[in-house]
Amino acid sequence: MAFSPPLTSPPSPESSPTPQQKNLIPWQSMRGLKQIHSLVLRSPSLQTPLILSKLLSFSALNPHGDVSYAQLLLAHIETPTTSMYNVVIRGLSLSRKIPASSSMLAYQALLRCSLCPNNFTFPSLIKALAECGSLWEGRLVHAHVVKLGFESDCYVRNNLIRLYTVCGEMGIAHELFDRFPERDLVSWTTLILGYSKTGRAEEAVSLFLEATDEDLKPDAIIMATVISACSKVGDLKLCRKLHNYIDAHNVESDVVTGNALVDMYAKCGDIESAYSIFKEMNEKDVVSWNSMISGLAQNGEFKEALKLFRRMQCEGIEPDGMTLVAVLNSCANLGSLEMGNWVRVYMDKVCIRANGIIGNALVDMYAKCGRIEQAMELFNKMTKKDVYTYTTMILGLAMHGQAKEALDLFSELSKARIRPNSITFIGVLSACSHAGLVNIGLAHFHDISRVYGINPKIEHYGCVVDMLGRAGLLNEAQEFIDRMPIEPDAFIWGTLLGACKIHGNVKLGESAAKNLLKLQPNEDGAYVLMSNMYASDNQKGDERTMRKLMKVKKVKKTPGCSLIEVDGMVHEFRIRDKSHPRRREIYMVVKEIDGHLRSEGYRPAMEILEQELCWHS
C-alpha cells in the first residue's frame, strides 16, 4: 500500500575515469602520430604512399584520432589517391560533430584531383549525407552513383535507401529497393525502419511478413526493428504473433530485442507480458529499466512505476534522462511533490539540464503537484520551448484557474512561431471553462478549424459542453450536443449530467442520464449522480428507485480514493479503509479536524451515497 522513499540524498555521480592515454602505443595517440608525422615531413624518403596512407587512416579512423588533422594532412599530399580520400570521407562520416558539408567538400576535392570515386567512396559519403538529411546533395551523389555504375552495389544501394528514408522519401526508397533483385537483410531492415519512423508502422510490419516469405534468416536487428514498428501499431494480436515467430524460429535475441519486446507489450496494454519478459531477461541495461518503468507509467500504474524505480536504484543502475521523465510523469499523476523535488536535486547533481522533454516533464510535475509558480519559473528559464512546453504550461495554468495567464501564453505561441496542436486547444478551452469565459472560449473553439486547420475532436466538443454547463447554460449545452457533427459519447453525457447536478436541473439531468446509461449500463456514474440529484431535490422516492435499480443491475459504486505523500511515501485512502497501520491515529486526527471545521460553522454537503466520503477525503 505504500512505497518507501528513494535514497534520502541522491547518490553522487561517480567521476568517470579518464581514458588511459598514457598506455597507448605512440601512434595510437595524436601526440605520437604528430611526432611521426614531423619525422616524415623532414625526410622525403619516408613520404611514400604507404606511409602517408597509414598516417591518414590512423588520424581519421582511430577513436583517439582527429579527422580535421587528417583533412589537413590530405590537403598537403601532392599526389593523393582515391583510397586516401575514402579514408577521410569515412572518418568524417563516423564523427558526429562534423557537418555533412565537409564530407561533400572532401568528395568535391577528390573529383577536382581528377580521381575517380569507387565503391568504397559512396557508402560513407551517403551515410554522412543521410545523417544530416541532405536530400539535395544526396540526389546529386546518387546521379554520380548511377553514372559510374555503382547502383547495383548492395552497400551503396543500402546507404541510398537509408538516405531517402530519413528524408521521408519513402516512394523513392521503395522503388530503389524493388528495382534490384539482389537485396540483403540490411536492405529489408532499412526500408522497414523507414516506414516505421515515418508513421507507417502497418506497412513496416507487413513488409517484414513479406521478407519472411523470402529465404532470409531474420537476425536480432531486424526483429528489434519490426517489434518497435509493431508497438506503434498497438495491435496486441500482432504482438503475440511476432513473439511466437521469434520463439518458433529460434531467432537469436539480445538485450535490444528484449527491450523492444517489453516496450511493445507495454504499449499495447499487456503490462503482465511486458513484466514477465523484463523479469526473465538475464541481461538488463538502462533501456530495459526505462522501458518497463515508462511502460507502467503509460498504463497508469504510477505507484508501481515508482516502486520499480526504487528497485532500479537498489540494484545500482544509474538512471538517465529517460528514466527521470517516466519518474516525473508518475510523480505528477500521484501528486508526489517530494519525490519530484528529489528528481530535480538529482538532476542538478548529475548535471542533467531541465530542457527539452525532461524540462517539459518537470514543468508538468510542478503544475500537477500544485506548485504553479515553480512551474512558471522553470518555464521562463527554459531556453528551448516547443509545443509540448507551452501546452503543458497552458494546461497547468488552466488547472489552477489562471485563465488570463493561460490565454496570454497561448497568444505567445504564434509569436514564438510554434503551431498549437489539438491538445493545446484542450488547455485553452479548459482555461476558459474554469474561468467562465464562455464567449472567448467559443471564439477559440471556432478558430480551431477556421484559423488553425485542425479538425476538432470529441474531446474539444466535451470541453465546450463543460464550459457551457459550468456556466449554467444547460439548454445551450444540450443544443450544442444536438448540433455536434460527431456522435456524443459517454463522456459528453457525463459532463452534461455533472453540470445538471451542480445547477440542480433534474429534468435535463434525467435525459442526460438516460443517454449515458444507454452507452454504459454497467457503470456507476449515472446512477450515483442521479440518486444524489434526487436526494438534493428531496425526491426521496426517485432516489430510492435509483438505488434499487443499481442493486438489480448489480452496479457497485467504485470507491473513491484519496492519496497523500508524506516523507516520500504515497498513502492511499478509500472509504471504510482500515488497512493503514496507523489508522487509529489518522482517524483521530481527522475527527479532530472535522470538529474544528464544524465549530467554525462548516457543514459538509453530504449526500446519502457520499456520507462516508468525508472520512477519506
Add this chain to the structure above:
DNA sequence: ATAGGGTTAG
C-alpha cells in the same frame, strides 16, 4: 550499411 526506451488530453 541495419537495431531498443521519453513530454501535453474533455
